[in-house]
Amino acid sequence: MVNTMAVNKDESRSFFTKEHLLFRRSFREFLDNEAVPHYHQWEKEGEIPRSFRKKMGDNGFLSPWLDVEFGGSGADFAYSVVVAEELERIRSGLAGIFIDSDVVARYIASFGTIDQKHRFLPGLRSGELLSAYALSEQDACPEQTTAVKKDGYYRITGAKTFITNGYRADLMIVACKNDFGVGLDGISLLLVDKDTPGLTMGRKLVKDGRNGLETADLFFDDAAVPLESILGEEGKGxxxxxxxxxxxxxxxxxxxxxxxxxxxxxxxxxxxxxxxxxxxxxxxxxxxxxxxxxxxxxxxxxxxxxxxxxxxxxxxxxxxxxxxxxxxxxxxxxxxxxxxxxxxxxxxxxxxxxxxxxxxxxxxxxxxxxxxxxxxxxxxxxxxxxx
Known part of the structure; x- marks a missing residue:
């Protein structure tokens, strides 16, 4: 049952309109029916089922800010606020969904080519694609993972640690050092497919908290990524x-x-x-x-x-x-x-x-x-x- 009193508190928040409040009521009811009864089991299993992501997509709760061209409704940022708050209301282990909906999708929408947008954004919005944002390394700096151009590919070598969705991601944005003459700069972002030769997804990490959020390390051993997989411009990561x-x-x-x-x-x-x-x-x-x-x-x-x-x-x-x-x-x-x-x-x-x-x-x-x-x-x- 939707907590009407809690939802009505939003009326004092200036950035919310009646449409935002209706969206919250609908999303909260969806989560109470589709997530709350199952979350404890999902936490024991250490992952959120893809079928739940797909249901969210089918109901328009993933990336509502996306342009209609890519399956969204062109909604403003306040809708993302609603999604973030309601997912967290259930539990923090649902944060991996937000990686797809509001992190990876936004990078591609902001910096991707038209081909990349049409290839990936509809799947992220529908919940069919699971994604990861691979930035962190053991020293919290992306420069230890390198990408060298060779034979028409970027050859990635290195590792990424504690990557949300890293255990099952279909697509990942990977930050790599590929310009070695500019100190801490010279980072590029690459779109990497899970089936890329040379990529190994580590075991699912056991954590003390957020257990529904699957996390893994990623290892790259001369992983070959096509040159057209770069996100935006080289060196602008x-x-x-x-x-x-x-x-x-x-x-x-x-x-x-x-x-x-x-x-x-x-x-x-x-x-x-x-x-x-x-x-x-x-x-x-x-x-x-x-x-x-x-x-x-x-x-x-x-x-x-x-x-x-x-x-x-x-x-x-x-x-x-x-x-x-x-x-x-x-x-x-x-x-x-x-x-x-x-x-x-x-x-x-x-x-x-x-x-x-x-x-x-x-x-x-x-x-x-x-x-x-x-x-x-x-x-x-x-x-x-x-x-």
């Missing part, structure tokens, strides 16, 4: 990554905030029923103080994120602000998660309990770009900071 980083950081902050809200709601439900020394937990002064602090953090985070969404939709360059938001909100969500676990006391540590599974998921957000110090370095130049 870092530029493309930087162009998309504003939206990706904003989405990370948004989803982390949603995860914290869900932890808070779970904990409120627990204290309404729980008693200690024959006294309702919700009436304990310490619990009430904790809830007041958590609610304040969530309100501050919501105000910050909504303001940044508006600015992003207006086309403003706010990479510094969204990097700050990603850093602060991921840390805040972890803090809220810890406090919610404290309220649950020992009852929250049962391995099959929703609260402990959500707690494990939240820990992953702060590692999206590596340690938090790396995120802070994105906005660490004092000459560019306003306070």
């Amino acid at each position: 870092l530029s493309y990554i930087n162009q998309n980083s504003q939206q990706e950081s904003l989405m990370c902050a948004l989803k982390s905030l949603m995860a914290a809200k869900e932890m808070y709601h779970l904990t409120k439900g627990y204290v309404k029923e729980g008693k200690t020394f024959n006294k309702n937990i919700s009436q304990c002064p310490k619990t009430r103080s904790t809830f007041a602090e958590i609610a304040t953090d969530i309100q501050v985070g919501s105000t910050l994120v909504d303001d940044l969404i508006c600015k992003h939709m207006d086309g403003e360059n706010i990479i510094t602000q969204v990097s700050m938001a990603e850093y602060w909100i991921t840390k805040m969500s972890k803090r809220i998660s810890d406090r919610c676990m404290q309220v649950h006391d020992g009852y929250g540590h049962r391995s099959d309990d929703k609260i402990i599974r959500r707690h494990r998921d939240i820990s992953v957000f702060s590692t999206r770009k590596g340690p938090t110090d790396i995120i802070k370095n994105l906005f660490a130049n004092p000459n560019e900071l306003d306070a």
Whole structure:
């Protein structure tokens, strides 16, 4: 059953129209019917079935922002906000779907050739194609994986680590170093098919959190990729990554905030029923103080994120602000998660309990770009900071 009260809170968010609210109601009802009853089993299996992605595509919930030419409806960014929040409302393990819908598809739509767009975008929108974004390496820099031109191909050598969807992806965007005379630059993005000779997908990694999100390492041993598989211009990869980083950081902050809200709601439900020394937990002064602090953090985070969404939709360059938001909100969500676990006391540590599974998921957000110090370095130049 759709939570009408929660959906109606959207009416105060200036970037939402009646159409956005109807879209959320429809998507929430879809997820409650098609995902909620099965998610625990999907988490045990360590993957989201392709059939679920296909159902999302059939109902128009994947990449609604795409042009009609490629199967989308030309929707604005606020629809992606709805999709991100509703997937996170269920659990963080559904984030792999967002890689297809709003990361890989956006790279191809922004920088791909007409042929690449017609070849890949309809499949990503329909849910028939599973994709991966292979950027990270052991040292968090894409320059260790190289692509050398030889005999009409790019020959890729190297490895990528902790790649979401990497275990079953049909298509992946791979960042490679192919201009060796320009220091940290000279990165190109290549579209790589799963059947590429020389590509090996590692085993599915076992993680402590986000277990529905299949993750694997990728290994390239002189993997031959056709020259026409380059995405955009050669050597412009870092530029493309930087162009998309504003939206990706904003989405990370948004989803982390949603995860914290869900932890808070779970904990409120627990204290309404729980008693200690024959006294309702919700009436304990310490619990009430904790809830007041958590609610304040969530309100501050919501105000910050909504303001940044508006600015992003207006086309403003706010990479510094969204990097700050990603850093602060991921840390805040972890803090809220810890406090919610404290309220649950020992009852929250049962391995099959929703609260402990959500707690494990939240820990992953702060590692999206590596340690938090790396995120802070994105906005660490004092000459560019306003306070």
